[in-house]
Amino acid sequence: MDAQIYRMMSTGASAAKSATLTPGLVRRVWSFAHAYRARTFGFLAIVVVESFLGLAPPLVIKAIIDDAVPKDDRRLVTVLAGIMIVVAFLNASLSMVERWLSSTIGEGLIYDLRSALFDHVQRQPIAFFTRTQTGALVSRMNNDVIGAQRAVTGTLGTVVSNVVTLATTLVAMAVLEWRLTGLSLLLLPVFLLPAKRVGRRLAGITREGFDLNASMNTTMTERFGVSGALLVKLFGQHDRERDGFADRAARVRDIGVRSAMYSRTFVVALTMVGAVGTAVIYLIGGRLVISGSITTGTLVALGVFVAQIYSPLTSLTNARVDLMTAFVSFDRVFEVLDAPNPITDHPDAVELVAPTGRIDFDAVTFAYPSGAESSVTSLESAAQLAAPDLGSGPVLHDLSASILPGELVAIVGPSGAGKTTLTQLVPRLYDTTAGAVRVDGHDVRDLTQASLRAAIGVVSQDPHLFHETVAENLRYAKPGATLAEMEAAARAARIHEVIAAMPDGYDTVVGERGHRLSGGEQQRLAIARMLLKDPAIVILDEATSNLDSENEAAVQEALARALEGRTSLVIAHRLSTITDADRILVLDHGRLVEQGRHADLLAAGGLYADLYRTLVRADRTAP
Ligand SMILES: Nc1ncnc2c1ncn2[C@@H]1O[C@H](COP(=O)(O)OP(=O)(O)O)[C@@H](O)[C@H]1O
Numbered sequence: 250m251d252a253q254i255y256r257m258m259s260t261g262a263s264a265a266k267s268a269t270l271t272p273g274l275v276r277r278v279w280s281f282a283h284a285y286r287a288r289t290f291g292f293l294a295i296v297v298v299e300s301f302l303g304l305a306p307p308l309v310i311k312a313i314i315d316d317a318v319p320k321d322d323r324r325l326v327t328v329l330a331g332i333m334i335v336v337a338f339l340n341a342s343l344s345m346v347e348r349w350l351s352s353t354i355g356e357g358l359i360y361d362l363r364s365a366l367f368d369h370v371q372r373q374p375i376a377f378f379t380r381t382q383t384g385a386l387v388s389r390m391n392n393d394v395i396g397a398q399r400a401v402t403g404t405l406g407t408v409v410s411n412v413v414t415l416a417t418t419l420v421a422m423a424v425l426e427w428r429l430t431g432l433s434l435l436l437l438p439v440f441l442l443p444a445k446r447v448g449r450r451l452a453g454i455t456r457e458g459f460d461l462n463a464s465m466n467t468t469m470t471e472r473f474g475v476s477g478a479l480l481v482k483l484f485g486q487h488d489r490e491r492d493g494f495a496d497r498a499a500r501v502r503d504i505g506v507r508s509a510m511y512s513r514t515f516v517v518a519l520t521m522v523g524a525v526g527t528a529v530i531y532l533i534g535g536r537l538v539i540s541g542s543i544t545t546g547t548l549v550a551l552g553v554f555v556a557q558i559y560s561p562l563t564s565l566t567n568a569r570v571d572l573m574t575a576f577v578s579f580d581r582v583f584e585v586l587d588a589p590n591p592i593t594d595h596p597d598a599v600e601l602v603a604p605t606g607r608i609d610f611d612a613v614t615f616a617y618p619s620g621a622e623s624s625v626t627s628l629e630s631a632a633q634l635a636a637p638d639l640g641s642g643p644v645l646h647d648l649s650a651s652i653l654p655g656e657l658v659a660i661v662g663p664s665g666a667g668k669t670t671l672t673q674l675v676p677r678l679y680d681t682t683a684g685a686v687r688v689d690g691h692d693v694r695d696l697t698q699a700s701l702r703a704a705i706g707v708v709s710q711d712p713h714l715f716h717e718t719v720a721e722n723l724r725y726a727k728p729g730a731t732l733a734e735m736e737a738a739a740r741a742a743r744i745h746e747v748i749a750a751m752p753d754g755y756d757t758v759v760g761e762r763g764h765r766l767s768g769g770e771q772q773r774l775a776i777a778r779m780l781l782k783d784p785a786i787v788i789l790d791e792a793t794s795n796l797d798s799e800n801e802a803a804v805q806e807a808l809a810r811a812l813e814g815r816t817s818l819v820i821a822h823r824l825s826t827i828t829d830a831d832r833i834l835v836l837d838h839g840r841l842v843e844q845g846r847h848a849d850l851l852a853a854g855g856l857y858a859d860l861y862r863t864l865v866r867a868d869r870t871a872p
């Protein structure tokens with residue numbers, strides 16, 4: 250009983266309060282469960298059969314007392330006792346089959362929903378990820394998926410089983426003795442009304458506990474990450490952190506005690522009503538037996554039955570909340586599954602074959618999409634939602650430029666000018682607001698994303714490595730790459746020596762929690778990864794400050810090799826990259842203000858000349 254109540258309350262806890270159960274939602278859930286239709290019917294059929302079997306023991310007991318015993322019929326006693334054993338065996342086998350069905354349906358649904366969610370989410374455009382809280386998304390994948398599964402197996406099974414048990418038991422009781430049955434029902438309101446209130450209170454405090462737990466989780470993941478731990482230490486805030494955390498932990502403790510007492514009240518009340526109900530049956534029934542209006546067997550059977558009706562009644566009192574909660578989870582899962590993906594291949598998208606690497610920006614205007622266009626509201630943080638989302642306004646204005654195959658183009662401009670944004674339009678991380686980006690003469694929206702991205706290698710300022718071995722990180726670019734190929738790429742990127750010196754060489758685990766690589770080493774590994782991909786176009790966001798001079802020289806050498814024979818778009822901060830470029834694009838406030846070779850731009854004495862002088866001064870004063 251305790252377990253049942255706990256299950257009931259914990260599902261109730263994550264419920265959205267204002268949800269409604271629309272026919273559309275029910276239909277959609279049903280269509281999702283369609284693959285399991287046969288099994289679901291089988292499961293429900295077994296549940297019904299089990300409820301009917303529950304009627305047998307009291308009736309058999311009645312037969313023993315009323316028929317077999319008075320007639321001294323030993324054979325009938327044996328037969329009836331045998332029936333009880335058979336029923337028990339039947340019940341046991343059915344229960345195994347029922348559990349197998351419900352778990353294959355439930356786990357199957359979890360599998361379906363999870364795979365669908367993961368795939369849908371990973372294909373979302375990058376704008377989705379910039380606005381979404383990862384924690385909320387992960388909880389959607391775990392808690393809500395499990396909650397949704399409960400709708401189909403747990404809740405549905407419980408409701409059907411309880412309704413059938415209740416109905417059959419009441420009918421059996423009424424047939425045996427309708428007056429006594431009516432009498433035992435008189436007690437019900439005494440119990441049901443408080444039960445409903447206690448149930449609601451319990452759901453409320455359990456929800457509060459869940460919220461507090463979630464907030465403690467967020468704090469822990471944040472404070473126990475390396476950067477968070479560092480911040481706490483450097484600002485000497487250990488005591489404040491402890492107090493804040495202890496405060497919430499204390500509230501969770503108090504809620505735990507309160508909810509334990511509430512649920513015990515529930516159980517105690519139920520037991521009391523059951524006991525009183527049974528006593529009333531025997532009180533009145535005993536007199537009826539003495540006066541000869543009913544048999545002893547009938548009285549005993551009624552006594553057993555009456556104890557059986559209270560438990561399903563309790564569950565059914567809260568069934569609506571229970572069912573609603575489960576459907577809310579489904580709703581929350583569908584909400585993510587329905588998030589539109591504006592960046593998809595259009596039906597007759599073509600493959601980009603043997604790209605030469607020509608890029609045209611044709612009157613490109615671009616504004617970052619607003620939250621409403623790019624994310625699921627409930628996955629954003631409250632702070633994000635509180636701020637009015639007016640959209641960013643255009644970040645690039647009517648920008649046109651052509652980049653020829655094999656050309657090395659440097660993009661320079663003040664911070665915030667739109668350099669990174671411009672390069673992100675080439676692999677179609679975002680779509681232009683107006684105008685077009687063309688690769689080899691094809692609008693990028695007319696190409697398949699897979700072939701477009703295969704043609705482009707990006708090395709960002711802060712290259713990400715997965716928490717996997719060096720070899721696995723490299724093979725991400727080319728799954729079948731041999732060790733020889735990987736070594737060649739690593740040598741070209743000037744990182745082979747570093748890898749070879751690591752504890753397990755190419756099998757060393759790197760990434761956030763693995764072997765720590767310096768900023769320059771990470772960039773060179775990212776360059777090796779890009780070389781394995783062998784793209785026609787290279788986009789490079791040069792690191793500004795996180796490289797020491799030795800690393801900088803190595804990265805520089807690696808790049809000289811990497812960019813050979815490829816169209817290169819380099820967001821340049823180093824003097825040498827800029828002066829060596831075939832062409833320089835100068836961006837300011839999202840506009841292309843100058844373009845040309847270094848000498849010409851310097852002579853023109855515009856924005857570039859200013860930027861260049863600042864860079865030269867910085868270079869001289871650098872250690
Ligand atoms: N994800 C984003 N959403 C909204 N605005 C952004 C986003 N990323 C950058 N911006 C804005 O776009 C402008 C250009 O940014 P960016 O291209 O990163 O500049 P740069 O690389 O030249 O320093 C900036 O004003 C910046 O605030």
Ligand SMILES: [Mg+2]
Binds near residue numbers: 668669670
């Ligand atoms: Mg940038």
